[in-house]
Amino acid sequence: MTDPQPTLRALLARRDLDLRLASDEAALPADALDAPLRWVHSSDLADPTPFLADDLLLLTTGTQFASLSGIDGDSVEYSAYVARLRTRGVRGLGFGTEVVRDGIPPALAEACRDQGMPLFEVPYRTPFIALARANAEAIAAQAYARRTWALAAQRAISLAALRPDGLAATVAELARQLDAWVGLYDATGRPTHAAPDPAPDGAIADALAAEAGAVLRRGARAASTLEIAGHRVTLQTLGRGGHLRGLLAIVGAELDLEGRSVVTSVIAMAGLALEQNVGLDRARRALRTGLLHALLSNDPTLARRVSRELWGALPTAPVVVAVAVVAAARADAAADWLELRVAERRGALFYGRSSDGLVVVIPGGDGDTLPQLATLFNAAVGASDLTDYPAFSRAHTQAIAAARRAASGTVMPFADTTGGGVLAALDTLHARALADRRLAPLREHDDQHGTTLTATVRTWLEHDARIDEAAQALGVHRHTVRARIAQAQQLLAVDLTSFPARAELWAALVAAA
Template identity: 60%
Template structure:
């Protein structure tokens, strides 16, 4: 649409048929949209005005000094009036100097409406401009939706649709997948690195919340609109548009693209489910510790399996978070063929990487907050054992990523369940009760004796007592516990109980 058709005060002044003459007005003020033209000679017409209107008057309210021009103009500017037109040769010739000065001081555009131009002609001209703009926007919206619908029929329908949307809006449009990765952008490279990183963080936050939403934000003084794709709890991605709030027609065009993109994602989801089922089957095949079948199928479908020695990881991610993580791993597997393999197991995603390259595992933990256990380096002939190691590391670890080696270093006793302290206390209760009642040191003596390899001599030195005292205390402990302290099994159980109790 031509700029002269835009409903602004400048457009009205440029209409030759109206013969309007600008008395005063800054260029920026003349480009302000005019929502309507109203006429009134009231001393205070503001109750009947709204923001963005132009007021026309013949000036009868200023006769006899009944109304102060300065106060009058101040009320108009406070109400948001876009301009003031003065009809001359009706009440007086020319614009009153005091009114012109007040408008100039307040920055309110002032123009003369000659006697030969009726006020209704000015109002009609603005109404026609508003109607022409609305018609042009509706025409544009229909044309844009038609072009987008045709783009959707091309081989890469989704990409063509987004490219057409960017062209129609005249701005940048980007598509992020469920993993928060920017997969498409039009025009390419339009965002600087800092803006792109900040926008990516915002998109990741939206995906982590998992709720359908449209949001607006500003990055480096540039407005963006984000629109999620997919249903709540199962978001498939986000479309980002480098634009602020759109008008009704613009929103309609974007809504059409969102619907098409959502349909494309849903169609792709069926294929993703099939691929996911195949990956899960390969994981089950690898759990037999024979990689022959999995190697052959993976090579034809995705590329070779990671070369051993491998590290096997197991995540705790489930539901929508697992879907997003799977999409990220799919991307990494495509980017680095032969470096990443993954598939679903009963209690998480199994991730296989070369033992010396765990970048994909760490990225999964960082971006999705998943808890991940990692096995020791191994071969495919011990895959099932590696998955179990990863499960133990995941369930016992305290960090986002925990290796089995870290868990194993803490010893077998660290894997005992929450009931272990109660069982240990019950095992040692006869000695604990005797010490409390008699002031004896049976628990201390038993612990020192076991820690010193059951040597009476070394225990006596450690406690600072005679070895016969040690023998006497141990004999009493044996009677109270009703256990044979010469048995290795008894000694091992008591040692474990004392360790758990002191942990």
């Protein structure tokens, strides 16, 4: 992928410039002659650093030293001069000979050696502008070569995308063009295509998969560069924000402007290829929803016939019916993950969408699908008791009830929701709102008049509507309890001598607690 950058070594190699390296290359820093040069500039100022840029080659005739203490003067001046250049980021110093003196001043050569600054001689017959022009030509040539490479790479990748295995071929061609490892991950963070072999070692692969999964779970479009185990990694999501279709990972490539343009073209093509599947996915999910409605009618005949043709047989009874409540931004990714599980485990999983969430049907012995679904997508999952298909609707109702009690990222079996009895199901916002409205007359009277009608009614009901036991528990006379109950009946406009009325009032007290 890389082309030679304009460097001091490249200038020294040009015979038309006739430059001579005055430094001992072995004594220079490792990349001193091969670091890229942005420009070549000339100056005879004693301190040119305010007018210089980083990664620059400086040329001088030494006039500034002659005006100070003589061209062969104090070595301290030369040392300070070179130190300023080094601090500013100058990559090398060229001395034009036969202008002020023949050859390079020994004190300057010594200062450059001490500072690790490459020093070279520019003969009189070589004008400084020739070096600047040569470096500019090298920069232009490199830019042209990079643009040519980018166009050729994009063409090769476009041709690869036309192959039957378009995505896999695109990933392989991008890896070849970048001379790097490239991996494509689906919306769930699972690797689907990668090139070349061998893949990164286990530690890198695990860290990469974890990072890819974290980026995709956030659901927002993103591009990032990070380092994993000493390798430079570039990550780029595919698809729209809130509807990510996957992620592209590149390991071991330093991407310049042209390299990023090639990657951008791949992202566009891969994203388009994945988005083109949306219509098919929508039709598939609509069919699944229709089959789910058929199952809810407790007649699995149609669902069995269609499922067998498309995805394999329905899971063998007895089955568990589950409802997973997933945030909207993650719902598509969760459905994609379930679709992959269906393909991997033909006949061992069915799912569909309903207004209550994703409905999943698994065999009774499957102990990992629901926990993984809950963990990967922070879903609240409710699971029914074991059931046969003729009782599917009842199991679905159980799953909905359990899902409402489940915390995000957990699975709640319906059996675990029954410990509190039927009244425990009253712990909902709607039930509390109804209870608050039903008890409002008692509470308002208590607040305005300082009475304890609400507490008296609760105690009376707790003691099976027995006046004497309630009076003893409250520490008041039985006539007081009787009067308070009568007043509560009047405020609530209800006859508490009937069991249904007392049961409804008790349910309101439980829900409002």
